[in-house]
Amino acid sequence: MAFVEFLEFIGRIAHFKFRSSPDISSQNLTQKIEYILDDLMPAFGLVRNEVNIFVEENSESDDDY
Secondary structure: OOHHHHHHHHHHHHHHHOOOOOOOOOOOHHHHHHHHHHHHHHHHOOOOOOOOOOOOOOOOOOOOO
16 A cells, blocks of 8 residues: 555545544544544554644745836
């Protein structure tokens, strides 16, 4: 299995597992994938790294426009 196929597999599992759970089904896919990885990774002695997502929107105006 190619790595990209594995990633798609994890995403599909997350979508399928939480589709009927009313409290989790409204969350975005990234949060569902984190739940799946938290369940899956300890079996292999791994720990998921927390990701800090911060989008900074700084733009400088351009006088040409």
